[in-house]
Amino acid sequence: MAILSIAQNEDRARRHACRTLSEGGLIALPTETVYGLAADATDGRAVARIFEVKGRPRFNPLICHMSDIAMARRYVEFNAMAERLAEAFWPGPLTLVLPLKPGAAVHPLTSAGLDTLAVRVPTGFARSLIARFDKPLAAPSANTSGRISSTTAQHVAADLGDRVSLILDGGPAAIGLESTIVKPTDRGVDLLRPGGLAAAEIEAVCGVRLARPQEAAPAIEAPGMLRSHYAPGAALRINAQTAAAGDAVITFAGAALSGAENASIVLDLSPSGDLNEAAANLFDTMKRADEAATNEIVVAPIPNEGLGEAINDRLQRAAAPRS
Numbered sequence: 001m002a003i004l005s006i007a008q009n010e011d012r013a014r015r016h017a018c019r020t021l022s023e024g025g026l027i028a029l030p031t032e033t034v035y036g037l038a039a040d041a042t043d044g045r046a047v048a049r050i051f052e053v054k055g056r057p058r059f060n061p062l063i064c065h066m067s068d069i070a071m072a073r074r075y076v077e078f079n080a081m082a083e084r085l086a087e088a089f090w091p092g093p094l095t096l097v098l099p100l101k102p103g104a105a106v107h108p109l110t111s112a113g114l115d116t117l118a119v120r121v122p123t124g125f126a127r128s129l130i131a132r133f134d135k136p137l138a139a140p141s142a143n144t145s146g147r148i149s150s151t152t153a154q155h156v157a158a159d160l161g162d163r164v165s166l167i168l169d170g171g172p173a174a175i176g177l178e179s180t181i182v183k184p185t186d187r188g189v190d191l192l193r194p195g196g197l198a199a200a201e202i203e204a205v206c207g208v209r210l211a212r213p214q215e216a217a218p219a220i221e222a223p224g225m226l227r228s229h230y231a232p233g234a235a236l237r238i239n240a241q242t243a244a245a246g247d248a249v250i251t252f253a254g255a256a257l258s259g260a261e262n263a264s265i266v267l268d269l270s271p272s273g274d275l276n277e278a279a280a281n282l283f284d285t286m287k288r289a290d291e292a293a294t295n296e297i298v299v300a301p302i303p304n305e306g307l308g309e310a311i312n313d314r315l316q317r318a319a320a321p322r323s
């Protein structure tokens, strides 16, 4: 496995990535949300390799990454609401689930044979790579299925090792949480997955309240939406007020848990109480807590506003009973 630094030679990184993708290979690449494990979305064999490398138990639909709205239009239909959301938030951490155009070249394995496709336009290197490659990239998070998503190239290397031949290192992901997924419908807009773009920001643009996952039409059962997901090795308890000996404590805004003096480590997601900073630190902090815990990981309450909704979503899944 090779790690190429984007900062050192961006053009070389892009050329190398394009070559690997056109040969049907996989690359791990940074996006503003998390690192993705990417393949040419039109190449069924390459997409199948994604599922194999991640050890995903089933073929679930993947997000297709586009360079801009013009490219997305080649594959999906935009209604007025979709236009407005794309206009407001692309490039950025918003994924739209839209009707697939008949005959669109995306491989059915990418869309899991559905008649809709999840599309998003990432920022930065990923976007420029897609523009050069001129085909959409299917990319789930670059981690073994069920594990915590990777927010640095080092996390990807530690998790996937030689199962991926090329890792592009763009430093720590700026947002640190997967994109927010919404689906415009006849009735309004469904929130399929809270994520790196706060629901309130989307609501301000679309003018309607997003239907939350419990209220929305039951979407397909997908790994990020399984109750137990993002699971660290140690058991994890949320909304904790107390800590026991050997616990790894994850706190927020300096909140003190009683008994924390006997904890194996105390990590603060954001000492200043900034939820965006907490989101960016979440997955790395969970990994560090997991390494340090000899008992449980206990997490202080996190406010449920802004990106707190997505942070609590991921923590609830990490805390859910394992199957």
Ligand code: TXA
Binding pocket: 031, 033, 034, 035, 036, 037, 060, 061, 062, 063, 095, 097, 111, 114, 116, 117, 118, 139, 140, 141, 142, 177, 178, 179, 180, 181, 192, 193, 219, 220, 222, 223, 224, 225
């Ligand atoms: O931030 C992100 O979104 C990251 C980075 C790499 O871009 N990608 C990511 O992809 O999280 P992935 O494959 O792990 O998430 C795909 C999720 C599925 O679990 C499912 O919930 C939803 O997207 N999805 C995809 N296609 C869908 C569809 N046609 N209908 C409903 N949900 C869909």
Ligand code: MG
Binding pocket: 140, 141, 149, 224
């Ligand atoms: Mg994932």
